[in-house]
Amino acid sequence: MKNREDKILLGHGSGGRMMHDLIEGLFLKHFSNNILNEQTDAAILNVGSSEIAFTTDSFVIDPLFFPGGNIGKLAVCGTVNDLAVSGAEPLYISVSMIIEEGFPMKDLEIIVESLAAEAKKAGVLIVTGDTKVVNKGKCDKLFINTAGIGRVRKEDRQVSKALDIQVGDVIIVNGTIGDHGMAVMNARESFNFKTTVESDCASLNQLIREVLDQSSVKFMRDPTRGGVATVLNELVEKRQLGIEIDESNLPVISGVKAMCELLGFDPLHIANEGKVLIVASEKDGNKILEILKNNELGRQSAIIGRVVNDHPGKVVLKNETGGRRIVDSLSGDQLPRIC
Amino acid sequence: MKYVDEYRKKDLILSVSEKLKSISKKEIVLMEVCGGHTMAIHRFGLHSLLPSNIKLISGPGCPVCVSSQHFIDTAMAYSKVPGVIITTYGDLIRVPGSTTSLEKERANGSDVRIIYSVLDALEIAKKNPEKSVVFLGIGFETTAPLTAAAILQAKKENIPNFYVLSAHKVMPPVMKALVNEGVKIDGFIAPGHVSAITGTAIYDDLATVCGLGVVVSGFEPVDMMQSVLMLTEQLESGTPKVEVQYQRVVQHDGNKIAQQILEEVFELRDDQWRGLGTIPESGLRIRENLSAFDAEKHFKVEVPESTEPKGCICGQILRGLKTPVDCRLFARKCTPSDPVGACMVSGEGTCATYYKYRT
Numbered sequence: 001m002k003n004r005e006d007k008i009l010l011g012h013g014s015g016g017r018m019m020h021d022l023i024e025g026l027f028l029k030h031f032s033n034n035i036l037n038e039q040t041d042a043a044i045l046n047v048g049s050s051e052i053a054f055t056t057d058s059f060v061i062d063p064l065f066f067p068g069g070n071i072g073k074l075a076v077c078g079t080v081n082d083l084a085v086s087g088a089e090p091l092y093i094s095v096s097m098i099i100e101e102g103f104p105m106k107d108l109e110i111i112v113e114s115l116a117a118e119a120k121k122a123g124v125l126i127v128t129g130d131t132k133v134v135n136k137g138k139c140d141k142l143f144i145n146t147a148g149i150g151r152v153r154k155e156d157r158q159v160s161k162a163l164d165i166q167v168g169d170v171i172i173v174n175g176t177i178g179d180h181g182m183a184v185m186n187a188r189e190s191f192n193f194k195t196t197v198e199s200d201c202a203s204l205n206q207l208i209r210e211v212l213d214q215s216s217v218k219f220m221r222d223p224t225r226g227g228v229a230t231v232l233n234e235l236v237e238k239r240q241l242g243i244e245i246d247e248s249n250l251p252v253i254s255g256v257k258a259m260c261e262l263l264g265f266d267p268l269h270i271a272n273e274g275k276v277l278i279v280a281s282e283k284d285g286n287k288i289l290e291i292l293k294n295n296e297l298g299r300q301s302a303i304i305g306r307v308v309n310d311h312p313g314k315v316v317l318k319n320e321t322g323g324r325r326i327v328d329s330l331s332g333d334q335l336p337r338i339c
Numbered sequence: 340m341k342y343v344d345e346y347r348k349k350d351l352i353l354s355v356s357e358k359l360k361s362i363s364k365k366e367i368v369l370m371e372v373c374g375g376h377t378m379a380i381h382r383f384g385l386h387s388l389l390p391s392n393i394k395l396i397s398g399p400g401c402p403v404c405v406s407s408q409h410f411i412d413t414a415m416a417y418s419k420v421p422g423v424i425i426t427t428y429g430d431l432i433r434v435p436g437s438t439t440s441l442e443k444e445r446a447n448g449s450d451v452r453i454i455y456s457v458l459d460a461l462e463i464a465k466k467n468p469e470k471s472v473v474f475l476g477i478g479f480e481t482t483a484p485l486t487a488a489a490i491l492q493a494k495k496e497n498i499p500n501f502y503v504l505s506a507h508k509v510m511p512p513v514m515k516a517l518v519n520e521g522v523k524i525d526g527f528i529a530p531g532h533v534s535a536i537t538g539t540a541i542y543d544d545l546a547t548v549c550g551l552g553v554v555v556s557g558f559e560p561v562d563m564m565q566s567v568l569m570l571t572e573q574l575e576s577g578t579p580k581v582e583v584q585y586q587r588v589v590q591h592d593g594n595k596i597a598q599q600i601l602e603e604v605f606e607l608r609d610d611q612w613r614g615l616g617t618i619p620e621s622g623l624r625i626r627e628n629l630s631a632f633d634a635e636k637h638f639k640v641e642v643p644e645s646t647e648p649k650g651c652i653c654g655q656i657l658r659g660l661k662t663p664v665d666c667r668l669f670a671r672k673c674t675p676s677d678p679v680g681a682c683m684v685s686g687e688g689t690c691a692t693y694y695k696y697r698t
Contacts, residue, residue: 264687328675
């Protein structure tokens with residue numbers, strides 16, 4: 001396999017280059033089949049005469065409660081969004097819990113209530129589940145796995161495959177980036193930044209449905225771990241096309257910008273949980289922008305970049321002062337700088 | 340964002356660029372000592388705004404990059420001692436030692452924790468009285484006062500299980516060493532945060548004895564361009580001196596309280612620098628009366644002889660003699676996700692910066 005490590009490092013789970021190598025070099029090597037090899041957020045399956053999307057995701061977030069949400073809300077949004085960006089209408093989800101002995105019942109209740117509330121909001125039913133309790137110290141408080149299935153309309157089944165990307169296509173995001181990662185980091189570490197940054201954690205299926213019903217989308221994906229940078233790099237990898245992002249158009253709230261400046265992070269690498277990246281022709285892009293801006297979850301949408309002929313396979317950011325830099329996938333974990 | 344946006348204004352940057360082009364005649368080489376400066380230059384594309392006769396070279400001012408292989412290997416040896424918790428600023432955990440890295444040792448079961456302030460290490464020590472907490476102290480006059488303050492705090496609160504492995508260094512000796520070695524430098528862009536602590540007198544020798552220009556600079560593009568302009572004016576008029584561009588932060592005398600704390604806790608020692616060898620009186624050792632907090636005095640570990648990675652030219656890059664693109668490992672065998680040398684690990688390392696901005 002590509003990865004030369006003999007043990008799993010934390011970076012293997014960070015959504016960046018190391019995880020990519022692990023998936024390519026180990027999982028795909030052994031699991032390979034036509035459906036999995038598509039490597040989309042959800043598998044598209046033919047069942048009888050209809051097509052369904054199927055996906056799964058595990059949630060191990062620490063802390064369990066953070067500004068803007070908790071692990072329960074996140075567990076629904078994550079799976080719903082994976083289905084939605086695959087062009088599917090999410091219908092049913094499962095919820096499995098691995099709970100550490102001694103976990104407060106009161107906290108579990110709050111989390112379960114959030115799961116139920118978010119499922120209702122997203123219009124999905126929780127139809128099956130599993131419960132395991134492990135000895136104290138054998139897992140960290142609570143881990144949740146959700147899986148989901150959704151119905152795929154024929155006309156939407158290509159949106160996760162990026163089949164027709166062309167020079168001049170625009171890249172749109174439905175609002176500010178980096179909010180989730182920075183909100184969680186601020187809640188977890190002892191920075192005590194006085195900031196109002198909240199996770200953007202939200203189910204996007206209704207927003208995405210509006211977009212798909214009224215316009216033509218070439219590709220969409222939710223930029224979770226590894227951030228916007230990782231999704232865009234995966235998009236142009238192995239293609240004779242590049243992407244140019246314009247820094248002045250990137251929506252980043254000042255709290256996130258300030259935390260990133262202080263810690264040496266790049267907002268493009270920070271996780272989001274209520275964002276979708278959409279690629280469309282310029283004409284459709286403007287229409288999509290209008291649709292997004294009319295929705296509560298897309299008020300601050302922006303066209304952040306374009307597909308270009310230059311630097312094939314690479315994502316390049318142009319800043320306001322004329323500088324240009326390569327935006328790589330995240331390598332391992334982001335590390336704060338020290339001086 | 341206040342205090343940032345106004346120093347990134349394109350018009351201002353371009354007007355300084357125009358002025359530079361109008362006054363610059365001589366071929367000059369300026370060294371930006373600090374990794375933060377290297378990053379800013381590349382991030383904002385400042386090379387393209389300078390006249391072709393002004394060359395900027397990167398210097399040895401990234402703490403992670405200049406920490407010696409022996410220091411990394413010692414930290415690794417401590418991490419294997421039962422009951423030890425290693426606390427460190429993030430970048431260091433990925434620096435390859437002679438045989439392994441702290442990141443890999445953590446996967447092997449060592450307790451290695453990333454912290455954001457040395458005071459977090461003190462808290463960890465208080466919460467884990469049965470463990471020994473070692474803080475890996477790296478950085479220049481910028482981070483050293485914080486380490487010093489933590490040691491004084493540990494003494495005051497009587498925290499017996501807190502130790503520091505000090506690789507702290509001071510800036511002026513290495514700058515002089517480069518000049519004495521014959522590296523062609525006409526002036527230094529000096530790190531503003533160092534002088535915020537030390538003041539500016541530390542560079543007087545470089546101007547008066549060595550005849551070099553020194554401008555203490557901030558880290559935003561307008562700061563950097565203005566600093567290059569100030570150095571160019573000095574060098575064109577033949578009047579090298581120490582000047583402060585970063586006046587919103589740096590005062591001539593620096594921060595007296597921080598200086599006193601530094602003096603109270605540390606003394607100078609000869610110290611090893613990656614790729615530069617041992618430089619006299621360039622490192623900070625914990626004073627004898629505080630040796631209870633000195634990891635080197637407390638732990639007796641076998642540290643195998645350190646080996647520098649084969650083919651890596653970090654040393655020459657840190658001396659400004661080569662650039663990363665001269666290295667045959669660069670962007671091939673050595674990348675941020677799989678670094679061979681320390682300069683590829685730190686976000687402010689010269690190699691990592693060149694890698695990121697290699698358009």
